[in-house]
Amino acid sequence: MLDTKSVTEFQERLFLREEDKENNFWYQNDNNFPDNKTPLFLSYMLPAFNYGFNKAMIEKGKYPIGEIVLKSLNGYVYQSMEPFEGDINDRLKEQEDAARPLFPYLNKRMHQIINESLMPYYNKLEADSKKNLSLQECLEKVSELYNFYKKAWEVHFDVIYPTATLNSILEQLYGKLKNTKQTVQVYELLVGVMNKSLETERELWKFAERAKKRPALLDIFNHSRMDKLEENLSRIDDGKVFLASLKDLMKEYGYRKANTHEFIGHTWLEDLRDPLSTIQTYIRDDYDFEKDFSQKVQKREQQYKAFLESVPDSSLKEEFIKIYQWALPAASIRDDHHFYIDAMLTAKSRLFLLNVGAAMVKHQVIDDPEDILFFYLDEVKELCRNPENAAPLIRIRKEEYKEYQSIKVPKTFGTPPEKLKATQHFQQMFGSTEEQKSDKENVFKGFAASKGQYTGQVKVIHSQDEFDRLEKGDVLVCKTTTPSWTVLFSVASAVVTDAGGILSHSGIIAREYKIPAVVGTKVATTSLKDGDIVTVDGNQGVVTIEKQK
Template sequence: LKLYKGHIYTKTEPFKGDSNKRFQANKELMESIYPILTKRMNQMIKEQFLPYYNKLDSFTEGNLNLQRGKEILQSLTDFYKTAYDLHFDIVMPQMSLNTKVEEYYKNLTNKKSGHDVYELLTGKMNKSLETDQQLSRLALTVKGDAELTKIFEEECTETLLKKLEENKAAKSFMAEVDTFLKQYGYRSVVSHDFVGETWLENPLHALLIIQGYVNDGYNFDENFKQTVKKREQNYNEFLEQIADSTHKEEFKKYYQWALDASVIRDDHHFYIDAMLDAKARLFLIKLGDLLVHHHVFLMKEDIFFLYLDEVKSLLENPVDVKELVEKRKKEHAEHEQMPNLPRYFGVPEPAHLKEAEKYMGAIEENDDNSEHSIKGLASSSGTYTGKVKVISNTKEFYKLEKGDVLVCKTTTPLWTTLFQTAGAVITDAGGILSHSAIIAREYEIPAVVGTKISTNKLKDGDIVMVDGTNGIVTLLNE
């Protein structure tokens, strides 16, 4: 790992031994676990993650002194190492299976790109879609009550929560929201970070999505039914085109395994990437409170501007670090606004860049880009013409209106709810297996991902044509 101006770069070390032998061993191992990838993930979550989360919850709710705080912090650090070992153990085999299915598909269709095959892996319920489904149902509850509907249609962001808390008619609805948050609220508004508050801490994040659904008249269940139907239809049509029965049966076998495993991307994120950080944040805030009590800094959230070894040292010997924290906060704000960060260090070979592109999107800007056209990766087919809205963070979600083209750096499962509002999606980062690409396919909207430059080149109000079949964005402004 390398830290540069607040941004982390990673380097993968090539295997030092006999790589052919290793590939063969890996192939045999993968073949043995492909049929059980989802079952295997669920077992790891049940046996390793959920018991630790229950333990961490009890630490967060219990009494804390400096010595106990240091012990729990060490156990949390140790668990992160275990968690990310398991994380890659879950994710990498699924990526391997997807690659296998994509290669089969390309050989059977003689296509250069196999991104179409991923449209045959949509319409499987996962934790991101399930969250969306529950939010949609809460919106339908609102629509069934005239008084609630009035509040959601009239109130702006700042007053919505207050109005609902004051209203007697909203009491049972808010109890439903509370139940929803206890199950789905362990996610931070800033993914893979402790600095953003969780949905659990502030119900407004969920309420604003519900408000959007109320105003759009969105019905998740109807849309999902259509997606499943379309996937089954496309799959059957594709099978009819395969003449060779041996190839057909072979493809069907791997395809069914990949379809079963297609939930892994979002389910692992729900239980590992999002939930671990959210539960860790809630404990660390409690630890921050303890350090405020010992006059180390002014606000409990200040703990997030210190390194782990510094926090351990302060739990042994609490001293005033207010000046250091202020300096770090200032640096953090500057680093967040950094333009033109280097994409990599050193001189990678073209083959390495090509491989990375599949998962990360364009590493270099496409030479074919022109004043009116941006090239990216074709990720979700179809074309769509609409008005651009550049969304930088969750605070700007409100800007996106029905039919707008969502333009952003990248998306995480927290952004899933925007996809039913957007007419198409364009991102700077991410490959055809990125979250943006997967969810665009689920919602059957065109997507061009990994353009590298869309958020710099496009601005709110631009009219663009998004060609998700060929990976081209055309600027149509007069």
């Protein structure tokens, strides 16, 4: 019988306890996990992240940081990371020695690993999503998925570590050649490289162009609310053909969802609202993908040429050129690994787990397949062995989940070690562990992720349901972004985020779109509201509040 009153050993390993807070420094990982998570997602994600990062990044990739541990408090994800205790220079040498032999083959290596290690199981998972499963089969297969999740996140970091090392070396060479510590500009030399996210945008843009040529379709996109697009399109013959073609496209590109790191929330395969909304945005803004992408490539080539002309010939310059020739094609890996691992793993797992939920509905364990997401994994397994009605527990969990969404959680517990705060790799990926203070009341700071200055009106966007509120010229203010948010960068004139560092998705895409960005402010979404006028200084990493509504 399911014991709902005590915390199990499995759940205990997921939770952030008082003794954890006393013994280590913890910070909310709001860059990767900005919102509270469902119990089942935490059951799979936390052990997998812990295993994968420490196995691939630290043990194999020799990253100059100590052990990383993720735990949960009220559904929010907190991270503890130990600074590296040995000789940092020796460790950096080990890191480079581990990664350098892989530099010429990074893309080929990534696709080979994914095709061999992930795709066969993905295909099996997809097949299991469509079967009528017995509870015994469910028990076996949710356990298999738990083991696969750990393997997938080991692959995730195995793909990332040599690319991150390559970019770090490129940064160092750039800084030496330009005699500057402001090395973020080197990433402007890596824009305009085709990847799976850009492929997705290009395909949806083609649908927008197709709709522009059909008056009936264009009228629907111009005059329908986002949530009515599919319904209105399905009423006309042209619209039915359009939707059928879009559904076919989703078989390849539909493994996206608003919240990548969470099982709750529909995928594009299940619901066409998000791709249709993207098409509508492209039509509304008269966006031209090919022109925009071509300009990015041209601008990057011009900047690279200008950079080479600005520094004297030397062995250091020759080394930069060699490293750059490897780094440029490898720039696609940041989005491609997200497409094949972060997004696809979550989406395929969600569809499979909903099928397990359907089996539990048949046995009157739960009322709706989505209810399964509010169990911890050990509870799912116990209910597969001994099915009983768990509706009361689900009601409690749903109430807790909703309550936790609205609470303000502490950003940190404990005091960060000085060595940790100074760790470059940490700052670039995750941002600061604490708010960066300013002497002026109307100013707050973050990381200068994309250069330029812009003064405009704030629009605070909390979720994909609010995308249509962002208008041309607005300053996008949000917690963080993922690839499904990329469409907003063609609309916004500047970006400010709570979370992330210069190598976060927000910073990378802002540089792609040549708009100013200040990331990792910690306070943007709580300090600003719609209609405020701010100046975003992407050169200095400063946001100035000019006028508050």
